[in-house]
Amino acid sequence: MTARATRLITWLDERVGLLSIWNAIFDRRIPKVNWWFTLGSASLFLSVMQAATGVFLTIYYIPTPEEAYTSIEYIMNDVAFGWLVRGMHHWGATLMVVIVFVHMLRVFYYGAYKYPREVTWLTGVFLLLVTMGLGFTGYLLPWNQRSYWATAVGSSIVATIPLVGDFFLRVVRGGDELTLLTLSRFYGVHIWFLPASLFGLIGTHLYLVVRNGISHVPKRNE
Ligand code: HEM
Numbered sequence: 001m002t003a004r005a006t007r008l009i010t011w012l013d014e015r016v017g018l019l020s021i022w023n024a025i026f027d028r029r030i031p032k033v034n035w036w037f038t039l040g041s042a043s044l045f046l047s048v049m050q051a052a053t054g055v056f057l058t059i060y061y062i063p064t065p066e067e068a069y070t071s072i073e074y075i076m077n078d079v080a081f082g083w084l085v086r087g088m089h090h091w092g093a094t095l096m097v098v099i100v101f102v103h104m105l106r107v108f109y110y111g112a113y114k115y116p117r118e119v120t121w122l123t124g125v126f127l128l129l130v131t132m133g134l135g136f137t138g139y140l141l142p143w144n145q146r147s148y149w150a151t152a153v154g155s156s157i158v159a160t161i162p163l164v165g166d167f168f169l170r171v172v173r174g175g176d177e178l179t180l181l182t183l184s185r186f187y188g189v190h191i192w193f194l195p196a197s198l199f200g201l202i203g204t205h206l207y208l209v210v211r212n213g214i215s216h217v218p219k220r221n222e
Contacts, residue, residue: 024210031216039103046096051195053089063187065180068143093135100131112215120208123201130198137190152178
């Protein structure tokens with residue numbers, strides 16, 4: 001590192017406390033772990049990748065029943081690297097659900113949800129729900145036959161809730177049928193509400209992971 005770069009880092013560190021943040025995150029003791037412990041980081045990587053590719057998709061995607069499908073066709077066929085960005089977002093979504101779920105199975109199997117990591121687990125439960133919510137709301141956005149009918153069936157499950165089911169179905173759909181209102185509602189939730197919740201929860205989750213340290217692989221008699 002050059003003397004100038006060192007001086008800049010020292011200057012910033014005195015004012016912002018950079019090194020202590022860096023040390024708390026990257027210079028911590030971790031027990032002997034295995035490849036299963038990489039799945040949390042893989043989930044984090046996929047969350048960031050989904051956010052980055054999603055932001056680019058919003059440039060060309062149009063959330064109306066008339067334009068949604070054709071705007072996706074345009075992204076796939078005419079926009080430079082559109083097929084790549086959309087492909088990464090599409091397959092990344094499936095992969096993220098699988099990886100987050102297997103990460104949860106790892107935590108469960110090793111008993112890492114026990115004291116003192118109960119709250120880390122709880123934030124994880126919400127992360128899983130938000131991840132599934134992102135998958136569900138994103139599925140409708142292409143507005144093709146498959147996504148339309150999958151959402152028609154998926155949302156109708158809400159109606160089975162006793163007493164308040166019909167009310168919540170109308171809240172989810174923005175009416176009795178799947179219309180423009182449903183699409184704009186799903187789009188808003190997909191690009192604002194759920195990503196904001198996801199990154200808020202990830203921040204809390206990671207703070208707790210760093211604070212409590214990573215658990216070790218349990219021994220037979222533990
Ligand atoms: C977007 C979703 C998620 C992200 C980005 C994420 C990220 C992480 C990271 C980076 C770690 C540390 C490394 C590791 O142990 O793999 C971790 C640990 C942990 N995660 Fe997650 N996670 C997510 C979902 C979940 C879910 C669904 C659960 C459970 C319901 C969960 C519960 C935990 C617990 C209890 C730990 C501590 C494990 C230990 O100390 O051994 N996480 N998470």
